[in-house]
Every structure is written in C-alpha cells, then in structure tokens.
Amino acid sequence: MLSDDEKTKLANRLRRISGQVSAVQRMIDEDEYCVDILMQIAAASGALGKVGQLIFESHVHSCVKNAMVDGNTKERDEKLAELVELFRKYARID
Amino acid sequence: MLSDDEKTKLANRLRRISGQVSAVQRMIDEDEYCVDILMQIAAASGALGKVGQLIFESHVHSCVKNAMVDGNTKERDEKLAELVELFRKYARID
Amino acid sequence: MLSDDEKTKLANRLRRISGQVSAVQRMIDEDEYCVDILMQIAAASGALGKVGQLIFESHVHSCVKNAMVDGNTKERDEKLAELVELFRKYARID
Amino acid sequence: MLSDDEKTKLANRLRRISGQVSAVQRMIDEDEYCVDILMQIAAASGALGKVGQLIFESHVHSCVKNAMVDGNTKERDEKLAELVELFRKYARID
Numbered sequence: 001m002l003s004d005d006e007k008t009k010l011a012n013r014l015r016r017i018s019g020q021v022s023a024v025q026r027m028i029d030e031d032e033y034c035v036d037i038l039m040q041i042a043a044a045s046g047a048l049g050k051v052g053q054l055i056f057e058s059h060v061h062s063c064v065k066n067a068m069v070d071g072n073t074k075e076r077d078e079k080l081a082e083l084v085e086l087f088r089k090y091a092r093i094d
Numbered sequence: 095m096l097s098d099d100e101k102t103k104l105a106n107r108l109r110r111i112s113g114q115v116s117a118v119q120r121m122i123d124e125d126e127y128c129v130d131i132l133m134q135i136a137a138a139s140g141a142l143g144k145v146g147q148l149i150f151e152s153h154v155h156s157c158v159k160n161a162m163v164d165g166n167t168k169e170r171d172e173k174l175a176e177l178v179e180l181f182r183k184y185a186r187i188d
Numbered sequence: 189m190l191s192d193d194e195k196t197k198l199a200n201r202l203r204r205i206s207g208q209v210s211a212v213q214r215m216i217d218e219d220e221y222c223v224d225i226l227m228q229i230a231a232a233s234g235a236l237g238k239v240g241q242l243i244f245e246s247h248v249h250s251c252v253k254n255a256m257v258d259g260n261t262k263e264r265d266e267k268l269a270e271l272v273e274l275f276r277k278y279a280r281i282d
Numbered sequence: 283m284l285s286d287d288e289k290t291k292l293a294n295r296l297r298r299i300s301g302q303v304s305a306v307q308r309m310i311d312e313d314e315y316c317v318d319i320l321m322q323i324a325a326a327s328g329a330l331g332k333v334g335q336l337i338f339e340s341h342v343h344s345c346v347k348n349a350m351v352d353g354n355t356k357e358r359d360e361k362l363a364e365l366v367e368l369f370r371k372y373a374r375i376d
Contacts, residue, residue: 002122002125007123011122014122018112021108021111021112024145025105028096028104028108029101034095034150034153034157035153035176035180037149038150038184039183041146044142045146048135048138049139051118051135052132052135052136052279053275053279055122055135056132056272057272058128059132060268060272061268061272063129064268065264065268068256068257068264076256076257080252080253082129083248083252083271084245084248086129086132086275087244087278088241089133090136090275090279091237091240091241091278091279092374143374146373147369147373150369151366154366155362155366159362162350162351162358163350163358170347174342177342177346178338178342181335181338181369182335184373185334185373186280186331190313190316195310199307202306202307202310205303206300206303209296209299209300209330212296212333213293216292216296216337217289221345222284222338222344222345223341223345223364223368225337226334226337226341226368226371226372227371229337230334230372232330233327233330233331233334236303236323236326236327236330239323240320240323243310243316243319243320243323244316247317247320250316251315270317274320277321278320
C-alpha cells in the first residue's frame with residue numbers, strides 16, 4: 001500500500017512522464033531531429049524506471065513485509081515468487 | 095526523417111503508451127496491487143523501448159545514411175559521435 | 189544457501205562464461221570483426237545475467253524466506269533493504 | 283580495427299573481468315552470501331558492458347566510418363543494418 005505522500009510524489013512523476021510522452025509525439029509531428037526525439041524517449045524511460053523503483057521499494061517495505069510477518073505459508077511463497085518474476089522482468093533477462 | 099507511414103505507426107504506439115501511463119496513475123489512485131502496477135510499468139517501458147528502436151532504425155537508414163553519402167566530414171563525424179552517445183544511453187552503460 | 193545441484197549448474201554456466209570472455213580476448217588479438225566481438229560480448233553478458241537471475245531466485249527462496257520465518261525484525265529489514273538495492277542495481281535505474 | 287593502445291586497454295579490462303568471473307565461482311564454492319555474489323556479478327556485468335561500449339565506439343569511428351567514406355552501397359547498407367541489430371541487442375528491446 002502506498003502512503004498518501006508517496007502517491008502525491010508518484011502522481012507528480014507520472015504527470016511529468018505523460019508530458020514527456022506527449023513531447024515525443026509533438027516532436028515526431030513537427031519533424032524534429034531523430035536524435036533529440038531518442039534522447040527524450042530515453043528520459044521518459046528513465047523516469048518510468050524510477051517510478052518502478054519507488055513502487056518496488058514501497059511494495060517490499062509494506063506488502064512483502066506484512067506477508068512475511070502476518071501471512072501464512074501460501075501468502076509468503078506467493079510474495080517471494082512475485083519478487084523473482086519482477087526481478088526477471090526488470091533486469092530484462094532472457 | 096520519418097515517413098508518413100512510420101509516423102502513423104509511431105502515433106498509434108505512443109497513444110497506447112499514454113494510455114498505459116494513465117492506467118498506472120489510475121491503478122495507484124485506486125490502490126491496486128503494487129505488483130500489477132509494476133507489471134503495467136514494465137509494459138509501458140518495453141513499449142517505449144520499442145518506439146526508440148523504430149526511430150533509431152529510421153534514423154540510421156535516413157539521417158545517418160544521407161550524412162554518409164552526401165555530408166561533409168564534419169556532418170559525418172557528428173552523426174557517428176551521436177551514434178556512440180545513443181548506444182551509451184540506451185545500453186545503459188555506467 | 190545454494191544446493192549442490194544448483195552449484196553444479198552454476199559452475200557449468202560460469203565455465204561457459206569464462207570461455208566466452210576468453211573468446212572475446214582471442215577475437216580482439218586476432219583482429220576479428222568488431223560486430224562479431226560485440227555479439228560475443230552480448231552473449232557473455234546475457235549468460236551472466238542468467239546466473240544472476242538463478243542466484244537471486246535461490247536467495248529469495250532460501251535466505252530471504254528463512255529470515256522472514258525465523259529472523260528477528262532487524263534481520264528481516266536487512267533482507268528487505270538488500271532486495272531494494274539488488275533491484276536498483278539489476279534494473280539499472282539511475 | 284582496434285589500435286594497439288585500445289587492445290592493451292581492453293586486455294586489461296578483460297583480465298579483470300575474468301578475475302571477477304573466477305571470484306563469483308570461488309564465492310559460490312565457499313558458500314559466501316548470495317547478495318555479495320550478486321553484487322560481484324553486477325560488477326562483472328557492468329565491466330563487460332563498458333568493454334562493449336569501447337569496442338562499439340572504435341567500430342563506429344573506424345569500420346563504419348570507412349565503409350561510409352570508401353565503401354560501396356552494399357557495404358554501407360550492411361554496416362547500417364548491423365548498427366540497428368547491435369542497438370536492438372544492447373538496448374535489450376523485446
């Protein structure tokens with residue numbers, strides 16, 4: 001569960017990312033230089049990764065922690081399997 | 095320079111990415127499960143990478159190619175230096 | 189803790205990776221084509237990522253799990269903080 | 283083509299990477315802590331990426347440049363297609 005403070009911060013970041021995606025669209029429409037568009041895309045992608053990192057952090061320190069402390073074996077194992085899956089996804093392995 | 099056909103395809107992809115970013119925002123607002131949000135972020139990030147790949151491809155086969163064929167030494171060297179910079183940025187080295 | 193079976197599998201993978209790194213060195217010495225060398229490097233890098241994924245998996249299902257079940261608050265929090273750090277490192281964010 | 287100076291520098295880096303891969307093997311054998319092993323793997327992986335970056339740079343400023351200046355259309359197109367493929371591989375898209 002994300003706190004209200006975390007939500008506000010994430011909303012700000014996501015608003016900025018939306019703006020970056022719109023900027024990419026506009027740059028394409030206006031035939032701006034490809035390399036500048038690619039740099040804008042890299043910026044949006046980095047910002048999105050940062051949002052992922054923040055949510056992962058919050059996830060670990062709330063959901064995972066709670067499942068570990070209070071959950072039953074099944075809930076715990078589920079959380080651990082999800083961590084493995086997230087790692088695979090985000091480390092972009094295979 | 096992107097062709098009209100490429101622009102249309104990219105616009106479709108970017109519209110979908112905007113939708114994914116909005117979905118992330120909505121999922122956060124509605125307290126959806128962090129792991130689902132993280133999977134949505136990974137999807138948006140992958141889609142953004144694909145847009146980058148397409149623009150890079152077009153860039154290489156138009157701007158870089160033209161600079162190589164018609165450009166002077168300075169223009170050529172600029173294009174090559176940009177390729178190195180893009181590679182560094184996208185391969186996320188250091 | 190890695191099981192003997194996991195250790196054998198990882199040793200095989202690491203032997204292969206050592207071979208790939210040696211191959212890169214040999215290819216450089218023999219002036220092989222840069223693009224072939226770069227593909228060999230990408231292969232070694234992917235193989236190394238896979239070893240990381242396997243160790244992470246084992247880590248989560250043994251060390252993290254045990255700390256969650258048997259550990260005290262301090263041990264648990266340590267494991268969780270390490271997960272966040274590993275995620276940041278492997279997702280190559282910032 | 284890599285210069286002798288570049289080759290020496292790359293050889294040093296590759297020797298260090300071989301050492302890091304051996305260290306991973308030794309750490310596994312000696313049951314060292316998984317997180318430390320994972321950090322060592324991340325270091326080796328980062329070092330390998332840096333070698334890739336250096337070879338890419340040299341490739342662009344020699345092979346690609348030469349093909350652009352002196353090559354025929356077929357050679358040029360080959361180089362450009364390879365750049366696209368390398369970008370896809372290293373940016374780990376799809």
